[in-house]
Structures are given as C-alpha cells and as structure tokens.
Amino acid sequence: MDVLAALADSPAGRTSAELAKLCGISTSTCALLLTELEQGSWVARHPDRRYVLGAGLFKLVNGLRAQFPLLDRGREALTFLHRTLGAGCSMSRIGDRHLTTVDAVGHGTDGEHAVGQRFPIDPPFGLVAMAWRDDDAVDAWLRRVRPRLTETDAAQHRRVLADIRNRGYGAWRFGDAHAALHDRLAAVLASVDTSEQVARQLSTLMTMVTLESVTGVLESKLASTEFVVLPIFGRDGQPAYQIEIHLARPETLTLSDLDAALSHARQLLAAAVV
Structure with missing residues (x-):
C-alpha cells in the first residue's frame, strides 16, 4: 500500500530504488513487491525503469465511483x-x-x-x-x-x-x-x-x-x-x-x-x- 501511495503522488514515476527509500523498505523487498504488482497490472514499468500506476487499478476506481x-x-x-x-x-x-x-x-x-x-x-x-x-x-x-x-x-x-x-x-x-x-x-x-x-x-x-x-x-x-x-x-x-x-x-x-x-x-x- 505504501508503494502504491508513493506512486500515486509521483505522476512521472519512480525507480525501484527511489520507492524503497521513500517507503523505508529494503531494495530487495521493494523489487519483489513491484514484480507482484506488475503481474497484476497494478503498476507498469516504463522503458527507463520507472514505475507508474497500472491499468489494473481501474477496477478499484470504478468501485470507488460506485461508493x-x-x-x-x-x-x-x-x-x-x-x-x-x-x-x-x-x-x-x-x-x-x-x-x-x-x-x-x-x-x-x-x-x-x-x-x-x-x-x-x-x-x-x-x-x-x-x-x-x-x-x-x-x-x-x-x-x-x-x-x-x-x-x-x-x-x-x-x-x-x-x-x-x-x-x-x-x-x-x-x-x-x-x-x-x-x-x-x-x-x-x-x-x-x-x-x-x-x-x-x-x-x-x-x-x-x-x-x-x-x-x-x-x-x-x-x-x-x-x-x-x-x-x-x-x-x-x-x-x-x-x-x-x-x-x-x-x-x-x-x-x-x-x-x-x-x-x-x-x-x-x-x-x-x-
């Protein structure tokens, strides 16, 4: 959740190392989290290795709109x-x-x-x-x-x-x-x-x-x-x-x-x- 919140505040994206520092977790843990999130399309990785929020979050957006x-x-x-x-x-x-x-x-x-x-x-x-x-x-x-x-x-x-x-x-x-x-x-x-x-x-x-x-x-x-x-x-x-x-x-x-x-x-x- 901290990783997603950090990306929500970073429209230009963040590298894995930057996210690890922002969230106070190890680089290895952050890399594992990003891999899981990317597989679910909750985050996406740009060619420059910066991560941004992914299209998989649209389901959550639609749920929030309903509530x-x-x-x-x-x-x-x-x-x-x-x-x-x-x-x-x-x-x-x-x-x-x-x-x-x-x-x-x-x-x-x-x-x-x-x-x-x-x-x-x-x-x-x-x-x-x-x-x-x-x-x-x-x-x-x-x-x-x-x-x-x-x-x-x-x-x-x-x-x-x-x-x-x-x-x-x-x-x-x-x-x-x-x-x-x-x-x-x-x-x-x-x-x-x-x-x-x-x-x-x-x-x-x-x-x-x-x-x-x-x-x-x-x-x-x-x-x-x-x-x-x-x-x-x-x-x-x-x-x-x-x-x-x-x-x-x-x-x-x-x-x-x-x-x-x-x-x-x-x-x-x-x-x-x-």
Whole structure:
C-alpha cells in the first residue's frame, strides 16, 4: 500500500530504488513487491525503469465511483469554486465519527488537505455536519467531545449551529487575538523536525482553538473570513458531504457573489448525492 501511495503522488514515476527509500523498505523487498504488482497490472514499468500506476487499478476506481458518487462531479464543483473564488477547496465525506477528505483543488500537496485524511467530527470541523441533527443527537455529540466542554462552550456551539442552519453554510475566521498566535505556531511547526502525523495533529488542535464563527454576522465580517464550509445534502435531508473553502482574497468578494458561487456548486452536486 505504501508503494502504491508513493506512486500515486509521483505522476512521472519512480525507480525501484527511489520507492524503497521513500517507503523505508529494503531494495530487495521493494523489487519483489513491484514484480507482484506488475503481474497484476497494478503498476507498469516504463522503458527507463520507472514505475507508474497500472491499468489494473481501474477496477478499484470504478468501485470507488460506485461508493463515492461525488468523485467525478465533485472535482467539477471544486474547480469551479477554486476559479471563481480564488480559493483552495477540498471536499469531505461525512461519516458517523469522522470527516474523510475525498478530493482537493488549489491546496497544493500539503498534508493538511491530503486526500484520505480523516478528521474527527468535533467542533469546529463537525459543526456543519451536525447543524441539521435533532436536539438529542446534538446533545450526545457535544457530550462526547474531549476534553469536556463547559456549559458556556456548549451553549456557544449551539448558537453557531443555529447560525449555520439559518445561513445554509458556515463561515469562520481567526480571531483578532489569535491570528498572530496561529501564524507563530505555524512557523514553529514548519521549523521543528517532527513527524507528519504529529505536525498534522498539532495543526488541527491549533485551528480548533483559534477559529471563531462569523456565520451569523457574515455581512459585516466577510472581508476577514478565512473559511467557508458548504454542506451537500443527501436524500435523508442531512449533510452527506461538505466542501471546505479557504478564501484567499475575500476583500474583493461580495456576499452576493459568494452566495451565487455556493448555490451553483450545490446545484452541480445535488443530482449526484445518494
């Protein structure tokens, strides 16, 4: 799996020695793996001895399309939002306990938005996913957050959930008191020699404690808005997917332009959701 993942991130291909180094395995083990994968057409070898993903994986692709019907149409919506809003966009599938990133456009190759990345449905990441749930489901969700929320924090999250329902989507920014802290911590993470998983977890925690919702006051806070999260509803009336939009130049954006872009993206995806 590590070999296939490495090739997925290397469109130009990799040699057997390069793959062995990337995956932390011996060259002999890597050679044996590649031989097995090539026999199944899961990888293919070019004349220059570089390996790439093979046509045998199309069966998996078709299976994923059946399970995740938004894969094709989702890329169209993400590309539209990226071009229209000048934003980095990602799409996540909403599960019972996690959000799973299924595609991203405009984020580069940073691990924070890597396809396949999972986030627990905790505030603030799960607020849009939970906004249309009933009171009992929301109460149970808030009780399982760790560390335990104070009554004040829980009440604030309920107010944000109401704002999201009223607006139809969520919007957040880094608070004035926290923006400098976020930038400094991001710089520290970039300079510390730590594992990708630890860095990602610290970055996630940092985001949780520095974001503040501006959903209910977006008319006056759009210029400072950093993130917008758009729910894509399933047939049960609950969000089945969500699109996370990292606005790059909100100072040139009007609320009517944003609403129009989000409405069009939702229309692109509505018929594909099962």
